[in-house]
Structure formats: structure tokens, C-alpha cells
Amino acid sequence: MRQVYLDYSATTPVKKEVLDAMLPYFSELYGNPSSLYSIASESKEALVKARTQVAELIGAQEKEIFFTSCGTEADNWAVMGTADALKDKGNHIITTKIEHHAMLHSCEFLEKHGYDVTYLNVDEGGRVNPADLESAITDKTILISVMFANNEVGTIEPIKELAGIAKKHKILFHTDAVQALGNVEIDVKDLGVDMMSMSAHKIYGPKGIGALYIRKGLRISNYLHGGAQENKRRAGTENLAGIVGFGKAAELARVNLDEHIRHSSELRDYLIEQVQEKIDHVYVNGTMEHRHPGNANLTFEFIEGEAMLLYLDMSGIAVSTGSACSSASLTPSHVLDALGIPVERIHGTLRFTVGDMTTKEDIDYVVDTLKKVVSKLREISSVSSEKGW
């Protein structure tokens, strides 16, 4: 059976060049970079190289990259570290309703510890209105965090403009760029962001390694305490193979960026066009104007997402859904809810994300299968275009 993976925003396969770069760092070049003998110095060099590769992808300096265990840790560090460092200055944080749970739940945690958090609304395309940000700022605001590209609907936020507002008010600005990295051109200096979270496994690197960019000269509190690793900012023995893999993946992402964006957006547009041509009662969620190149988030009316997902899975197709029924919490997607999508439609939502290994034939197979799946589930469904909701 044909296998088609269309969930690149969940994770990506590790590219062969990346794996090849990593392999020596398990059993041959296993030295602890903190040690002083020869084998460790090679590890230390590898660390510097990888840090440089990641820095080059985002227009940063090598010393501004701090490796973490994942994007979630980077988000936690940015918000907790800022909250602690600036606790005497204020206790107000501004973020959005469509952040990843790594940010939302970190903010909810801080709310229990005396911080106030404003969760900005977004428009129906998922974009933050800069005027809303400006009016949410108080003299107690210490941090603004807005994600770069949304993981569910792919909306790319006006980061440069938002960071400019933060700068004007002398407030730190963080962005969660886990989905944007390698999918959008990023130059941290041009954008004017103070901190940015990243993850390797979304850009064909390994899982278990992320990074936080912290602008030179900015000091936030540490989050992991212990040894002197990462220039005394993030303790814990380095995940060297993971870091080397992240570095290689970042280098490939930088070199391939234009081609990756062209390939992804072409196939994504083809998918949306074919689905709309062959299946009726389909809605595209989010905005096509400012969108992650690989993301298609579609609602199929009158049927439920988990049922679609399982049928597609039986045909070898991997996608994800915003339906409540697929989540352990039984709550529908907070992102789609923030976009104002009625909850019965949220239940019928699928997210398709294409990537470098996706082919046009994959899309044709997915559209053909989807057509059958949607038609079968609509025959079973108790709601329809004639009956209405």
C-alpha cells in the first residue's frame, strides 16, 4: 500500500546527510565537550560548528544560540527566564490565543504565581492586529511573545511590526519560530526580536534538540541549573549528536530555503485546488496571503475529523485533525476556535502539511482517497447539505 506522510508540521524525517553527520558522535567522537583531552576538543569544535550553522540560518551570531532539549524548553526558558529576571519591573506578559501549548501552558503556570497575562485575539485569518498589541501594553508589561508561524493554520504573523512596537515601548519580544524555521526567511537582526525558539525535528533534523536565540547583551534568568555548559546559560551535558544534526539540518535548510518554499507551496496549492475541485462543502481555514508554505488546513462539512483521519490512515495517509474527538482533553482546537470557526466545523477539520519528500503523485493519491473517504462518511452522517446542521 502506498504510504503518504502529510504531517510535516508534526515532525519530519531526518535527512540522510543529517544522519550521516550525526553518526560519528555516538561511538567514535563521544568525548564530553567540557573535558580537556583531545577527543573532547573535537566535540567542542563540532559544537561551535553546529552553533554557527544554526546562527547562519537566522542571521544571528554564533554566541547568540543556546541549545535546549526541544522547542518547548526554549519557550519555557524564554518566558520563565524573562518573568524571573524582570520581576521587579513588572508582572504583565502579552501573548496570543493561538500560541502552541508550550507557550500557553507556561503563561498559565505564571498566572498561578502572580503574573498577569493578556491573550491577544486574532482575526479570521489568524493574524494579530498590531494596534491590539499596542493597546494591551501597560507600564507593567515585561514580555511580548507572538509565534512566528502558527502550527495549525500556518498563519505567519507580522513579527517585524510587532517587535517594532515592543522596542518602542522598551519591552522584550520573543517569538516561537518552531514552525517558521526553514519555511520562512528569517533574519533576527532585521526583525528586531530579542529571543526566538527553534526546533530541529521540524527541519529534517533529529528530535530532542532545540535552541533559543538570545540577542547579544540580553541576560534572562537561567531555567536549567547545573554545570557551565552553553556559556553558563543552560546546564546539562550537551546532546552532541543531536546538536550536530541540528547544525547540518540548519545548513541544508539555509541552502535549500528558496527551493523548499517553492516546492512546498506548489504542492500545497495543488492539493487545495484539487480538493476544492473534486469535493464540495470544503472550507480553507486561515489566510492564503501570509501562510506557511506547506500548510493546508481544511474543513470538510458534515463529517468528523477523527473518522476521516482513521479512514485515511487505513489507506496509508498520515494527516492530523483539530477535532475534539482526537484529543485526550476532548476539547476542539483552541486555534480554530480563536479564528471564529464554528465548533461543528472544527470537528471536521484536517491539517495537511507537505514537505521536501512530498510528490505530485502523493497529492493525487491523497485527493482520490479523500474524495472516497468524504463521500463514504457523508453517507453515514446524520447531517448533510440538505438537512443542514
Add this chain to the structure above:
Amino acid sequence: MAANMYNDTVMEHFMNPHNVGELENADGVGTYGSPVCGDMMQISIKVEDDKITDAKFKTFGCGSAIASSSVATDMIIGMTVDEALELTNKQIINELGGLPAVKVHCSVLADHAIKSAIYDYAQKTGKTYKGLEGFDPNAEEDEHDHDIPEED
């Protein structure tokens, strides 16, 4: 993931559901749930000599909602009306060989939908059934509550 989440019986009923559709000239029709909750089941029944001779369903919902609709309609065909009124969600879930705990409360709508269809039949024919005493087909949210934890 499909295989991890549901057992083979559930998957079989989900992939190839029995009794899908609407009966022409049904003797009773009942609906339960709502698209907002994510699951809605409609069931239509044929009754002869107080026995359910046929049943069909239409369900908007996830895998377990469709599978439980399929198995529940299988179960009530051939039952007397009184027997069908006694059918519980627990029996339906047992017939499926179990469902993930998180699915039990929200996606098994069949016992209420069956009662609603029989209620409709009783209204049309003027019959009374012990199993319908105190039953309100419009009492949607009492039992269909996502927040009640249940061990099974």
C-alpha cells in the same frame, strides 16, 4: 495509530458499518447528540408485533460513534421493544470488546437514540412501555456530559 486506538471489532464496525441509512416508512425515528458536541446519531426502526424487525442509523461522529451505532442497530434487530429499552451503553461497549476510556461518555449515543426512536413509535401508536417511564427525548445534556469521569 488506528490499530493502537481501537480493537479489531471496533475497526471492523467502523470501516464497514452495518445498517447505515434511513428506513422508508419507519415506525419510529429518534435523534441524540449534536454536531457541536461532535457526535449526533439518528436511528429509525420498524416494529411488528412489538418486535424490532429492522433498524438503520446515520451518525455524525468519530470512529467509536460510528462503530457503536453499527453494533447497537445489529443488537436491537430481533429484540422486543421492551428488551431494546433495556439495552445499555455498557452492553454495547462490551459487544464491541471495549472502547478507549476517553471515548465512553461522548461517543456512545445509541441507548438514548434507541429510546428516542421507541418514544416516537409509542407516541404515534399510543402504546406505553415501562422502559419509557420518565424518559424525555429532549433531555440532551444530562447523560451526555463530557466532564463526568468514568472507569470502565
